Amino acid sequence: MTSPGGAPGPFDPQGVVWQPVSTRLIRARLVSALPFVLVPAVLLALAAAASGVTGLWFVVAALALLTMWIVWVIPRQVHAYGYAERNDDLLIRRGVMFRSLVVVPYGRMQFVDVKAGPVDRWCDIAAVKLHTASVHTDAHIAGLAPAEAARLRDRLASRGEAQLAGL
Amino acid sequence: MNAQLGPIPSGTTAPGAPTPLGRPSAGPDGLVWRRVHPVTPLVKGWKAIAVMAAVIAQQAGDNLARGLDLVRGSGVLVLLGGLLAVVLLVTGLSWLSWRMTRYAIDAQAVHLRQGVIFRQQRQARLDRLQAVDIVQPIVARIFGLAELKLEVAGGADSAIKLAFLKESEANGLRNELLARAAGVVTAERGVDAPVPAPPPERHIVSVPLSRLIGSIVLTPSMLVVVIVAIAVPAGMIIAGDPGAIVLLPATLFSVVGVLWKEFNQGFNFQAAIAPDGIRLRHGLTEARSQTLPPGRIQAVRLRRRLLWRWADWWRVDVNVAGYGQKQGATETVLLPVGTRDEALLALWLVLPDLGVPDARAFLDAALNGSGSGSAAGFTTCPRRSRWLSPLAWRVQGVALTDRAAILRRGRFSRVVEFVPFERTQSVGISQGPVARGFGVATLTLHSTHGAIRPVVDHLAAADVADLANQVVNRSRAARATAAPEQWLSRVRAAGLPVAGPVGAAGGGS
Numbered sequence: 001m002t003s004p005g006g007a008p009g010p011f012d013p014q015g016v017v018w019q020p021v022s023t024r025l026i027r028a029r030l031v032s033a034l035p036f037v038l039v040p041a042v043l044l045a046l047a048a049a050a051s052g053v054t055g056l057w058f059v060v061a062a063l064a065l066l067t068m069w070i071v072w073v074i075p076r077q078v079h080a081y082g083y084a085e086r087n088d089d090l091l092i093r094r095g096v097m098f099r100s101l102v103v104v105p106y107g108r109m110q111f112v113d114v115k116a117g118p119v120d121r122w123c124d125i126a127a128v129k130l131h132t133a134s135v136h137t138d139a140h141i142a143g144l145a146p147a148e149a150a151r152l153r154d155r156l157a158s159r160g161e162a163q164l165a166g167l
Numbered sequence: 168m169n170a171q172l173g174p175i176p177s178g179t180t181a182p183g184a185p186t187p188l189g190r191p192s193a194g195p196d197g198l199v200w201r202r203v204h205p206v207t208p209l210v211k212g213w214k215a216i217a218v219m220a221a222v223i224a225q226q227a228g229d230n231l232a233r234g235l236d237l238v239r240g241s242g243v244l245v246l247l248g249g250l251l252a253v254v255l256l257v258t259g260l261s262w263l264s265w266r267m268t269r270y271a272i273d274a275q276a277v278h279l280r281q282g283v284i285f286r287q288q289r290q291a292r293l294d295r296l297q298a299v300d301i302v303q304p305i306v307a308r309i310f311g312l313a314e315l316k317l318e319v320a321g322g323a324d325s326a327i328k329l330a331f332l333k334e335s336e337a338n339g340l341r342n343e344l345l346a347r348a349a350g351v352v353t354a355e356r357g358v359d360a361p362v363p364a365p366p367p368e369r370h371i372v373s374v375p376l377s378r379l380i381g382s383i384v385l386t387p388s389m390l391v392v393v394i395v396a397i398a399v400p401a402g403m404i405i406a407g408d409p410g411a412i413v414l415l416p417a418t419l420f421s422v423v424g425v426l427w428k429e430f431n432q433g434f435n436f437q438a439a440i441a442p443d444g445i446r447l448r449h450g451l452t453e454a455r456s457q458t459l460p461p462g463r464i465q466a467v468r469l470r471r472r473l474l475w476r477w478a479d480w481w482r483v484d485v486n487v488a489g490y491g492q493k494q495g496a497t498e499t500v501l502l503p504v505g506t507r508d509e510a511l512l513a514l515w516l517v518l519p520d521l522g523v524p525d526a527r528a529f530l531d532a533a534l535n536g537s538g539s540g541s542a543a544g545f546t547t548c549p550r551r552s553r554w555l556s557p558l559a560w561r562v563q564g565v566a567l568t569d570r571a572a573i574l575r576r577g578r579f580s581r582v583v584e585f586v587p588f589e590r591t592q593s594v595g596i597s598q599g600p601v602a603r604g605f606g607v608a609t610l611t612l613h614s615t616h617g618a619i620r621p622v623v624d625h626l627a628a629a630d631v632a633d634l635a636n637q638v639v640n641r642s643r644a645a646r647a648t649a650a651p652e653q654w655l656s657r658v659r660a661a662g663l664p665v666a667g668p669v670g671a672a673g674g675g676s
Binding site for chain 2: 009010011013088089095097098099100101102103104105107108132133134135136137138139163
């Protein structure tokens with residue numbers, strides 16, 4: 001998997017094979033995001049039709065554009081999401097417009113969280129989060145198949161133990 | 168319940184014959200439970216009483232006339248009676264909480280039990296000890312008492328606080344705990360093994376009062392005070408409306424509060440080094456004596472504020488896992504203000520070996536230099552970054568030595584951050600759409616929670632990738648050779664109680 005732009009950059013370290021996350025994450029994210037846009041849009045459209053105020057239609061149009069943008073960007077974000085297990089560290093890459101890459105050494109790991117909310121469970125995915133002694137480490141992998149999440153958790157825990165370092 | 172639970176003053180606590188050391192024998196759980204000083208409820212309750220008095224005073228101030236009426240009538244008895252009841256209640260509760268507070272120390276851990284309704288038992292492993300503080304609020308000082316605070320890296324509110332102990336007791340306990348944590352007193356030698364005399368400490372640096380005041384005068388906050396103090400009366404005269412004067416105290420109050428805090432906490436600042444760690448003493452009203460064991464410091468920051476430029480004054484802050492980040496935290500100040508040599512000395516205490524051949528030249532480049540200057544090896548922003556950081560693009564950069572990553576920022580004020588490779592938690596790079604347009608990216612090193620967040624913006628994307636990769640590799644190597652948790656075993660192995668300053672500080676300017 002290469003970066004969405006195609007060109008190798010700082011977010012594509014050499015020799016790293018990225019694992020994609022499940023495409024079911026697209027559905028989960030759309031389900032979580034769209035109601036916040038669509039419900040106000042529909043209500044505003046009804047209000048606009050009832051009251052006949054033209055200005056409201058512009059807001060509805062803006063919300064419709066926002067919806068289209070969300071529908072366009074979420075799949076791209078999910079496809080840009082990736083992680084890679086190297087011998088000593090875990091790499092997590094994400095973002096389309098605002099891209100980031102974090103390298104977490106296994107020995108620095110303090111604990112691992114596996115989480116799945118109601119929407120996640122409906123879409124049959126789970127999220128894994130690594131915690132180091134730094135609160136700024138943003139090592140969060142969403143959209144893993146539950147089995148893969150469990151495997152990753154166990155693997156991270158065992159590798160963390162093997163390479164345990166102090167603070 | 169055994170007799171141990173009675174109200175016995177600490178120090179001479181428990182049943183059983185005291186050992187020659189004055190130590191009582193162990194209880195049924197193998198631990199010697201001790202109490203904090205019996206005056207504690209008074210010292211703690213005093214705060215509540217003061218708060219109450221303040222509230223009452225404020226109320227009385229709000230409607231003084233009614234208050235006077237009340238005093239003239241029979242209300243005064245009710246008032247005094249109510250006051251007495253509250254005082255008794257507060258004192259009673261404090262006494263209960265004192266009765267329930269007990270601590271014990273064994274070879275591996277410190278145990279603390281407290282709480283009246285919600286009981287709490289806390290145990291902190293000594294080999295996880297991050298810092299030991301002795302804190303003396305002003306009332307405790309009057310009684311000759313002190314609070315012993317043991318920081319472990321457990322996030323917010325994870326410290327073990329033993330409040331209050333006799334000052335000498337707190338000092339003795341601190342030395343004992345540090346000795347145990349350092350591995351001087353090992354588990355095999357048992358709980359009652361004699362603790363060696365406190366190691367001699369060497370005075371390193373102190374902050375003269377004049378410089379502390381000078382440093383506070385030369386801050387942007389002080390400028391705000393001056394501007395407000397001039398602008399508001401001036402505006403009043405121009406507008407001819409004296410009503411604005413009421414804004415003055417309110418505006419100044421918060422700023423002055425910050426400045427006062429800085430003064431109060433930086434007052435009489437002393438730094439010393441002992442084999443068991445760096446000792447910091449400071450504080451006007453609340454005296455604080457901190458011990459930071461070696462190897463517990465996660466990152467160091469040298470900072471020169473805008474107006475300190477001409478005096479070449481520097482402030483040194485550190486990240487320590489246990490302290491976390493509180494608003495205006497004082498614990499993490501290694502030196503509130505010092506000359507360049509003093510700041511470098513403070514840095515040397517924490518990072519004796521920067522891993523560069525000519526430490527002085529390197530540090531001069533870090534503290535003063537700009538550009539990717541030859542010897543220092545700073546990777547700075549490419550020329551195209553001048554559109555993104557027009558002032559600092561020549562300055563902001565990263566240098567990687569054998570031991571640490573050094574991040575440099577700031578054209579007029581200056582921030583230099585040092586993160587030892589064996590302490591980096593993780594590494595991040597990021598890039599927004601504008602940065603991508605310029606082909607630049609941001610490098611972040613993740614340190615533990617604290618004042619220092621090492622990050623450099625607008626470096627060339629290729630450089631960032633290369634730097635991140637190098638940090639990852641060097642951190643891995645550093646972790647593999649990291650020192651043991653029981654640090655004194657290492658110091659003794661090296662055969663040096665305290666080494667003298669090397670090139671970093673001894674070089675002269």
